[in-house]
Every structure is written in structure tokens, then in C-alpha cells.
Amino acid sequence: MAAITQPPSGMRDLLPEDVRRRERVIGAVRQVYESHGFEPLETPSCERLDVLLGKYGDEGDQLMFRVMHRRDKLRSALDDGALRTDPERVLADMALRYDLTVPLARVVAEHQGKLPRVFKRFQIQPVWRADRPQKGRFREFLQCDLDVAGSSARTVEVEVLSAASEVLQRLGFADFRVRINHRGVLAGMIEAAGIPAELEASTFVAIDKLDKIGRDGVLRELATRGVTAESAASIATMLDPVDGGNDAELARLRTFLAPSPRGLAALDDLAAVLALAAGSPLAARLAVDPSLARGLSYYTGSIFEITVPDLAGSLGGGGRYDGLIGIFLGRDVPACGFSLGLERIIVVMEERGMFGGPTAAADAMVGIFDASLTRDALALARELRETGLRVDLHCDASKIGKQYQDADSRGVPCVALVGPDEVGRGTVSLKWLKTGERAEVPRGEAAAWIRQRLGTT
RNA sequence: GUGGAUGUAGCUCAGUUGGUUAGAGCGCCGGACUGUGGAUCCGGAAGUCGGGGGUUCAAGUCCCCUCAUUCACCCCA
Structure with a gap:
């Protein structure tokens, strides 16, 4: 079972x-x-138990979650003559x-x-x-x-x-x-x-x-x-x-x-x-x-x-x-x-629907282009986090499309990616998922690019 | 503690007077699509029918018990 x-x-x-x-x-x-x-x-x-009992009325006393005695005290409580008449009082000494x-x-x-x-x-x-x-x-x-x-x-x-x-x-x-x-x-x-x-x-x-x-x-x-x-x-x-x-x-x-x-x-x-x-x-x-x-x-x-x-x-x-x-x-x-x-x-x-839609766990997700570029992805995530952004890192180098999908399904609005081309040019590829907007910007400007869109969408 | 309602796939629910191998939609996974999510199409996985017992040739379906959820009572935030 x-x-x-x-x-x-x-x-x-x-x-x-x-x-x-x-x-x-x-x-x-x-x-x-x-x-x-x-x-x-x-x-x-x-x-x-004595602190709580009697303060709320009879109903309150009955609705208290009691905490039993432990070990030896429980054993001796079980031998107590009052056990039958008032078991809750005899068996418990505390209550939530x-x-x-x-x-x-x-x-x-x-x-x-x-x-x-x-x-x-x-x-x-x-x-x-x-x-x-x-x-x-x-x-x-x-x-x-x-x-x-x-x-x-x-x-x-x-x-x-x-x-x-x-x-x-x-x-x-x-x-x-x-x-x-x-x-x-x-x-x-x-x-x-x-x-x-x-x-x-x-x-x-x-x-x-x-x-x-x-x-x-x-x-x-x-x-x-x-x-x-x-x-x-x-x-x-x-x-x-x-x-x-x-x-x-x-x-x-x-x-x-x-x-x-x-x-x-x-x-x-x-x-x-x-x-x-x-x-x-x-x-x-x-x-x-x-x-x-x-x-x-x-x-x-x-x-x-x-x-x-x-x-x-x-x-x-x-x-x-x-x-x-x-x-x-x-x-x-x-x-x-x-x-x-x-x-x-x-x-x-x-x-009443007073909460609005779900909230995302991160402002951006860094994807991993392939396993050999994992360290670059880690470094990018670190850089972005240092600027104060909440940045998620995709946990592995799955198919790129899958990584975008993972970000979107979690409500993360932005994906940042460094592939071989970006490494060569010193840039980051960015995509804003809500609008589909794509850009390739110098690495140092990625955080600003994200932050600008976070405020407006 | 008392009374009612409801328990079938991750979710929402079908499932005939009991009758072969329990279905759908959504979601999920994979593919069409090897540097970019959402659309479409194709394929796939997924269920001790809450649990136990009983009636029956045969139970998701009927009966009993039990557990859980939920609504109400009591009381309370």
C-alpha cells in the first residue's frame, strides 16, 4: 500500500x-x-497546558492540540488513578x-x-x-x-x-x-x-x-x-x-x-x-x-x-x-x-481574483549552448546577478528550443545565451519572451537591456 | 464532536439497467524543427477506478465499513 x-x-x-x-x-x-x-x-x-486551559471557554479547551508526556512520564501517567476520569489532563503537559x-x-x-x-x-x-x-x-x-x-x-x-x-x-x-x-x-x-x-x-x-x-x-x-x-x-x-x-x-x-x-x-x-x-x-x-x-x-x-x-x-x-x-x-x-x-x-x-497572474522566480534565465560552454554560462549568470538581477541558470545543455520553453513555462521573461559566435564577439544574445524581441549586445550591456524591459512590460 | 455531498490519468471530467482490453479534453514527453519558446500536425507515456470487505458467472457501477476532500452545524481567524 x-x-x-x-x-x-x-x-x-x-x-x-x-x-x-x-x-x-x-x-x-x-x-x-x-x-x-x-x-x-x-x-x-x-x-x-495550564497556561492555556480555562482561558477560552470549554469549547476552546477541547479544540486544543495536546502534546503527550514523553517516555517515563507517559508511563507513569498511564498508571495514574485519574487517567480514566480526565485522560487529556493526565496524559498531556503541553499544547500547541x-x-x-x-x-x-x-x-x-x-x-x-x-x-x-x-x-x-x-x-x-x-x-x-x-x-x-x-x-x-x-x-x-x-x-x-x-x-x-x-x-x-x-x-x-x-x-x-x-x-x-x-x-x-x-x-x-x-x-x-x-x-x-x-x-x-x-x-x-x-x-x-x-x-x-x-x-x-x-x-x-x-x-x-x-x-x-x-x-x-x-x-x-x-x-x-x-x-x-x-x-x-x-x-x-x-x-x-x-x-x-x-x-x-x-x-x-x-x-x-x-x-x-x-x-x-x-x-x-x-x-x-x-x-x-x-x-x-x-x-x-x-x-x-x-x-x-x-x-x-x-x-x-x-x-x-x-x-x-x-x-x-x-x-x-x-x-x-x-x-x-x-x-x-x-x-x-x-x-x-x-x-x-x-x-x-x-x-x-x-x-475575488485580487492577486493577478503568477509571479516569476527570476528576471532572466541563462541558457547553456552546449556542455563545453557551461563555464561561460555560469560566468554570465554571475555577472548578471552582480547587477542585482534575479538570474536562473538552465541546469543542463538540453536542446536550445527546449531551454527557451523551460524559461517561458516558468514565467521567466528573458533568456540570455552565449554560443560560440557570442564568445568570439564578446556579446550576449538576448530574447524577451513576451514580445519575441531579440538582440545581440556587448556583454557589459546585457543587464541594462534586461532591466529596461523589466520596467516596461 | 454532529449532519450532507463528493472520491475514475498531473488537472477538469465522461463512463448507459452491473457485461470484453476504463475514455476525452487540457497538461506532460518525443518527433516534424541540429542557434531561439508560444501555432499546427504526428506519435507516446501515464489509472491498485481512494482503501478494505461483501453480493454476483461478472463490480468503476450495487451493499457495508474505512480513509480523504468539501459544505454546513458547534465554535472561531
């Missing part, structure tokens, strides 16, 4: 063209993040990181003395989730995170969202929305609707499905989660859409949240963020949406999500998490961040 050569489910090989596309997108992300004054950070792919936010929180706690009081960091690294793959969802994917730890100023929210939306703008997206809500608003809604606090998390989930299952769907969902019909109806009313934009939405919510001081404070918070964003390119994208909930349990304040019409999930999400670092450090440090999902951005860009 032949070996299975597919990578593990939900994980992918990236062929050269894939890598080039990703690098283009990553380059844009990095450039924008750096332009906002954020510093790079990298952390290990694994974390201790599930996001980049919890590792950041750990780093802030671990290296507090070495980091600036307000730490603005970006991090572009893969994360792993043992989810079932589907469109735009993978088990290994790259997150592009941007966070500020150490400040509760609302400028942080605006900076983080501005950077994320500038990335998308620069990549050519014209139709994304930045949805924004606040955990305090949600808590206030639940309080005002008379739903007991222990149903809060469950209610979040139901509310979050509004755009997918509609108002009636949310009512049904709330009922199955144990919310009374009266409370559910009250919540549904609070979610009804309003005309007139964000100000009207805030005003409307203010009437519902009157009985909840926490809810009103959260509205003030949201209003502050909107006010700071006013007049910026971000402002036109921002949409207050009381149905946005988000499942990760560490969020405490504003929460955000960026969506486009043609993808069910989001291109990115984030929020404020003022309690997470405190779990590691013992005293709370406010923090807020956003994460763009590289794969999802690429899925949409590919579907």
Missing part, C-alpha cells in the same frame, strides 16, 4: 506561488503594524498554542521588567485548533496579532482597529465592516432583560447568531438555553435594527440599559471610542452591533470583528481583556488587541 502523502487534515503544503502570495500579504500586514509603532514578538509553538493573545499575556507577566510600561507588540505566527476544517477554516493557520498591554486609554482601541482596517484597505478590500460591541453592553442587556447571571455566557452565544438565524431563531435558541419567553422577547427587542447609524444605535440602547449602571458605563466607553475615531478612515467602517458577542471568555470590554459579505466567518476579531494578564501576574494589567486571520484574507482575495 502506497504511503499517504497528503499533509494532516486541515493543514497544507504551500507551493511556491502560495508562499509568494502569502509573503505579499504578510509584508503589507507587517508594514502597517510597524508604521503604527508596534514591536515584533515571537513565542514558542507550545505552551504549558491556540491563539497569540494568551502567550502575550504570559510574556508580559514573565518579562515585566524588560518590557516598556505600555507594550505595543505585533506577532505573526501560526496557531493550531483541532477543529473540523471547512471554508476559510484550517487546523493550522497564521494569525497576525496586534495588541497593547498596559493602557486602558480608548486610543488603544482606535489604534488597533485603524491598523487592521488599513491593512485590508491596502490589500484592496473595499467592502469590509468593523463591527463593534462591548461585553458590558451585553451584560447590561442580560441584566435589563432579567436573565440570571449564570446564563450569561450561554445567552451571549445565542445573541451572536442573530445574523445567521434571525430574530425568531434567536428566540428559539434562548428558549432551549433556559431563558424565559419574556426575557427572550426583551432581548430580541434590544437587538432590533435601527436606522440612523451608530449614534442612533447608542441612544436606543441607552433607553434599554437604563436599569444597568454597568451597561450605561459600557455605552459611554463605546461612545468614547467612536468619538476618537471620528473623521478617520476607520469611522466609515465602524458599526455598533449589539448582537456581536464573541465566544472567547477573556474579553472584558470592547469587542470587535471584521467581516466581508462573501465569507461566513470573520477576517479578524479582537477586544479588550483587562483581566487576562492578571491571571499570570497577580495584578491586573489592562490590554486590548486585534487579530487578522491570514488564511481567510487569502481565501477571499483568491476567490
